[in-house]
Amino acid sequence: MGAWLDETLTWGHALLFFLWGVILLLVVLGFVTYAIFFERKVIGWMQYRIGPNRVGPWGLLQSVADITKLLIKEDTIPRKADRALFILAPALAYVPAFAVLAVIPYTQKLYFADINVGLLYYVALSGISTIAIILGGWSSNNKYALLGGMRSAAQMISYEVPLVISVVGVVMLSGSLNLRSIADQQGDWFWQWNFLPQIIGFVVFIIAAVSELNRTPFDLPEAESELVAGYHVEYSGFRFAFFMLTEYVYVYAIAALTTVLFLGGWHAPFPFLDWVPGIIWFLLKFTSIVFFLFWIRATLPRIRIDQLMGLGWKVLLPVAILNVFLTAVYMELFVK
């Protein structure tokens, strides 16, 4: 796939790129639909409930029905809202979420873009969604939406810093920002993957990632017991669906990124299991991370806003910096 990007752009190539984009979009939409269903089922079972089971066999069409409901709902725009920005915000939130998927390598051969600063690309683009969230909150012209937007933005900015610093250790070990070579360099045995040598970085990354995703225990942007609904109070119909879609596409992106950075990407845990195709291993690791996110949502309570900020700045950031320092010392003493 990489070779086509360098050639002259003909209509054939443009069509091919477009088709691959559409395929990825369909895969992501399918993931989101069934991730929501899976989430509700898993949380239901963990809480001794059954979960959705009415629409379709085993409730499989529940998410489809929900999405259809959202799409055919009346699209309301408050009269005093800032119309242009109100319309722009959901799209601006979704575009970076989908664009970051371009750098995720699934296997040795299956990848979309092979950028040598892939990790930086991911971090930079995901920051743009924060702008969309503040704009959505501000343009609704509603004080609850504004407060929710400010809160989300403060949270996302605070946790982006430890998130980025926690992966610096991985970058130092592999000497590259290219996600493909980072995944490639992790060894054949599972203890050679980055999550054990970089255990501090891994823990910080997971905590910061859950917070970046605005999920329990850090789901303060939509803390239903204290706020109305956060930055998207005034949104309904398909614009609201776009914000939800963004959230779940970031779940996909973070799960894939964790797999690539820390869990060895497409590598089998033992060399003698190499005959199983890499994509299966990738999907297994990816699914277990998604399951982990649902699991902690079902079992953990929500923390307060001051605890959230304290944890981010006073605990995670120093620990992440310490991890960079320890990695540097280790490399100076043993690798050089």
Added chain:
Amino acid sequence: MFNFNFSGEFVAFFVFSVMIISGAVLMVSFTKVVHMVVSLAAVFIGVAGMFILLDAEFLAFVQVLIYAGAVSILMIFGIMMTKHQEAEAERPRTLHDTLTAIGALALFGILFYAIRQSDFPAPPQAADQTVDNTMAIGQALFTGYVVPFELVSVLLTVAFIGAIVLAKKEAD
């Protein structure tokens, strides 16, 4: 005069130029401050795209991270509490506008003529495209420019601590 081959690079250049120019024009002509910041962010992203076309990916994504991300968010935070009403319309100043338009057109003409007239000599030693330029930047920063780099970080730390002290004083 208009010799180009229709490659992906050309299409991308065209898209990014339109983004930069229209963003800049809208930035000046909008009346609401938040709208201005959004168009400014579009300009930043367009410039980042230009960096990618010039094979400076590291610079491009740092540009997105710092300018389009951090700086824009900071500005939006700063002006979010401003009034939400429409700004009052300025009264038309015909003579002033006409003179400005003539001046801008003349400047464009001069620049365009100068650019078309001059020939750009190839740089004496073209940068090696195969080298990982991110690594090259890192090596340059930590060898040749290590003293300025450390000075900048000390300056930033001082500014950071100063900001905390000022904010603390306000809170007491």
